[in-house]
Amino acid sequence: MRYLLTLCIALAAAGVQAETYRWTDSGGRTVISDTPPAGKATGVVKLGGKPEASDGLSFATKRAMELFPVTLYTSADCVAECKNARDLLSGRGTPFTEKMLQKPEDFEELKQLVGDVFIPSIKVGKQNFRGFEAGAYNNLLDLAGYPKSTAKTVSGESK
Template sequence: MKIACIALSLVTLLASLSAGAEVYRWTDKNGKANYSDLPPPEADAQARRLYDSKIEQDKLPFETKQAAERFPITLYVDESCKEHCATARQWLQKRKAPFSEKILKTAEDGDALKQLSGKKEIFLPSVTVGRKFIEGFEPGAWGTALDTAGYPK
């Protein structure tokens, strides 16, 4: 009985120590899936910008990473769009959705956006979530698009 209690205590201790460990999954060049508590060998080749004392680390949740790969978000703004574009930017940041920002500076930039949207006039800020284009900032429509794409709330 005493040995069983000690064994159970030891198993519980080991389980609690490994509960907070991060697990990495990667596929090697042979297509084999690997699981480890150490980063994959490719992680050693990550760009580390030591010249400005910053080391880039990807700390996004798995669901967010997956959604960002499948449905990248691009925010379209221009220099004259101050308040509404700032509100849209803050909304995306609050939602913790990774996005790139395209500032329309030239007439060619505007024409490219019109071609992307299929419209003759565009109201900014606008966003693309994957291939879905949403004109103007409307939190309900933007939230629905992000939810549909799989971004966590």
């Protein structure tokens, strides 16, 4: 009887997943807590726990986002190649941050990342690629664990 009770408690505890939040407070400090931030916090990221159905992202996408965030570096005068890069990321359903280079420090950040100012450039986790080449972008995203395409449902069928 004790063994059965212990087993039930262990199984119940294993099913519980803690939710944690990471954010930057108004003083610029990174905070990790089990309660969501109050007041002015930036860069709030929910870690662990059960995936939220409301955002429509798969578990694989959420996991890849946590481990390998995607940043696309663009500029105002980059039209065709930047559009192609955005379209590829959007077509795969890959959440990304677009950083449009405007200030000297933005250009310096990109120069440190890829060696020079080359638009578009992409950063996936700690890996990067300068320019736009669909095969290279897809390779970086595949290695990071991002799904190859979004799972869209039409009339109850997965497409």
